[in-house]
Every structure is written in C-alpha cells, then in structure tokens.
Amino acid sequence: MGSELSAGLRLWRTRRRVSQLELAIRAGTTQRHVSFIESGRSAPGREMVIRLAESLQVPLRERNALLLAGGYAPAYDETPYDAPGLEAVRTALAAILEGHRPYPAVVVDRIGNLVLANHAFDVLTAGVAEHLLTAPVNLPRLLLDPAGLAPRIVNFAQWSWHVIDALTREAAQYPSPSSDALIQELIAVIPPRPAPDHLGFAVPLQLRSPDGDLHLVTTLTRFGTAIDVTVSELRMEAFLPADEPTARALRGLDRTMLQRV
Template sequence: MASELSAGLRTWRTRRRVSQLELAIRAGTTQRHVSFIESGRSAPGRDMIIRLAESLQVPLRERNQLLVAGGYAPAYDETPYGAPGLGAIRTALEAILEGHRPYPAVVVDRNGNLVLANQAFHILTADVDDRLLTAPINIPRLLLDPAGLAPRIVNFAQWSWHVIDALAREAAQNPSPGADALIHELTALVPPRPAPDHLGLAVPLHLRSPHGDLHLITTLTRFGTAIDVTVSELRMEAFLPADEPTASALRGLDRTMLQPVEV
C-alpha cells in the first residue's frame, strides 16, 4: 500500500506540474521529506498526506484513496445527494437555479450527469429524444448527440469542440471513470476539428429555437470549501444571453411558463 501512496502522490505532483521543492514549501515540509515519501523510504502521517494532497489540489475522492493507501481511514464523507444530511445544500442549489431564471442552468456531477435543472433548461430540451432524457442524463451527450440539441446548434462544428476540449482539460486535471470513453464517444459524433483560428474558449452557443435564434455564453461554478465528496464534485453550468435579443426571448419564454394552463 505504501508504494501505491508514493506513486499516487508522485502522479498528482507531475499532473499539477509542481516540483518537489515547491510542493515541500506549500505543505510546510522539506524537499528531502517529499523525496523520501515519493520513493517509499518514508511513511507519512495522516496529517502530512492531507497537507500534501491539499497542496496539490487533489479532489476529495482521491484524497480519501491516498489516505487508505497510507493505512488511514478516509477523512471526507461521501453523502448521497438525496440524503437528509445534504438538505441545506439541495435547498441552496434550488434557490440558485431559480435565481438564474429566465436563463437556463443545471447542476451536474463529476461525470457531467444531470443532478438538478431549472425550468428554463427543460424548455430548451423539450424536443430531445427520450433516450437522452432517461437517467442518468449526461449533459455533454445531450448537447452533442444527433438526437439531442446538436441539429439545433448553428455553430456545431466550433461549439462541439469547445465542449470536447473542456472535457479533455478536466479529465487531464481531475481524471474520473468513464471520462475518456465519453470523450471518444462524442468525438465520433462531431465534424473534424475546425482550423486553428477558431474561437476556442470564447465560442458562444448559437442555438435555434421556436422563439428565434439564441446566442448563449456559459459560466461554470464550483463549491470552493466543500468537505463532502459528493458536494465537492458538483458544479453549476449557467447559460447566459450574449445579446439583448436572446435575453428578450428567454424572458418571453419565462413569462409563458408562468401563465396558467387552461383545463
């Protein structure tokens, strides 16, 4: 197990492109100690493992794995999202999503699977194939699959690679089971990569809708101080209007939602 811990810490340090000296300074120890730990010549205590992992911004799930490899119990709980213990978190997330109306917003887990969405997002996906709306609903797949939103994305060739590149960056920094398989699956669904001068990170989503063309930019929000594995892996993605016509169209959709339905 000690060798697994040594290899794990070394892998995370290499992934973060941090030298042994820099890691030692961050963690409040010496380069010699870090070197001994990575070579298996020194067995770090529980607190040192946590300090090293925190200094390397290792995700909480993987921090627990490092602790177990070092012979210690996990330090971070993993509470099911629907459990009573996360009731306050769920309430807060629902309020945040509601506050984003009339703009679409979702909360997803580390694999991009839908956890929560506001009504504005559900309206955008109203004509999506039921296959893609069956749990677990994967948002990248929903966006890029031909039976999903893909046929309505005007700038699909550019925006699809924006999505795939973001997934690849996340997988490189914080690997998760199935990430590579999902990237491979989605890559097979999209056109060849555009010329190098495409907008990359700045690509907006140009989406056709029954209420006119929508131009949307996306924002990503994470919990910065989570101490529960489940909460730490949640992220909120909001789709915001890139121009006034889009904002107006989304406000109109929201007013339509609020109208009483005649029976």
C-alpha cells in the first residue's frame, strides 16, 4: 500500500507542477520528509496525507483513494445525490437554477452528466434526438453530437473545440477514464481544429432558434467548501445572453414554454 500512496502523491505533485520544496512549504513540513514519502522511505500519518492532498488541490474522491492506499479510512463521505442528507443542497441548487430563468442553466457531475436543469434549458434541447435526452444525459455530448445541438450551432467549428478544451482542463483537474473516453468520442465527430483568431476559441455560442440566432456566453460555478465527494463534483453551468436581442428572445421563448405547461 505504501508504494501506491507514494506513487499517487508523486503523480499529483507532478500533475500540479509543484516542486517538493513548494509542497513542503504548503503542507508545513520539510522537503526531506516529502522526498522520503515519495520514495517510500517514510510512511506519512493520516493527517499528513490529508495536508499533502489539500496542498495539491487533489479532488475529494482521489483524496479518499490516497488515504485508502496509505491504510487509512476515507475522510470524505460520498452521499448519493437523491439521499435525504443532501436535501438542503438540492433545494439550494433548484432555487439558483430557477433564479437564472429565463436563461438556461444546468447542474452536471464531474463528466458532464446532467443532474438538474431549469425549464429554460428546454430552449436549447428543442429538436434533439430522443436518445441524447435519455438518462444519463451528457451535456458535452448533447452539444456536439450530430444528433444533438451541433446542426444548430452557427460557429460549430470554433465552439466544438472550446468544449473539448474545457473538457480537457476538467479532466486534468478531475481525471477519470470516463472523461478521457468522452473526449476521444467527441473529437471523432467534430471538424479538425481550425486556426484560432486573435480571440482564440473563447467566443459566444451562436445558436439558431425560431426567434433568430442566439448569442450565449457560459459561466461555471462550483461549491467552494464542499466536504462531500458528490457535492464537490457538481458544477453549475449557465447560458447567459451576450446581447440584448438574445436576452429578449430568451424571455419570449420562456413565456411561450410556460403557456404550453
């Protein structure tokens, strides 16, 4: 177990591009001690494993894995999203999403699977193939799959790589085989990467709609103080208007949907 813990800590330090000295300073120990831990010559205590993982911003799921590798019990609970213990979290998220109307907003997990969405999100999913709306609904796949939103995205060549780059950054922060597989799946169905203009790929999403083209920008929000694995892996993504015509169109589309309910 010790070698697995040593290798895991070394991997995360390398991934975060942190030197042994910098890690030692962050964790309140010595470079010599960090070196001994990484080489397997010293077995860190439970508190030291947590301090090192915290200093390296290791996700909670992987912190538990490091603790198990060191022979310690996990420190962070992993509560099912629909369990009574997360009722307050669910209520808060639902209120936040509702507050974003008439603008679409969703909550997804670490690989982009849909956990919660407001009614305005239906504006984006109109015309999407049924199999992409069957649980688990994956937001990146919904955006880029040919049977999803792809045909409606005016700037698809640029936007698709914006999504891929965001997924790649997310996978670096929260690595998993599922994330890597999703990235490869989506790269196979999008055009080759175009030459970036001076703004790169951080451009508004231009989406065709019955009320004309929508220009949308996205924001990402996380729980900053989560101590539960499930909560720590949730993120909220909101699609906000980049101009007044888009805001006006979204308000109109939202009113139309309410009349249909």
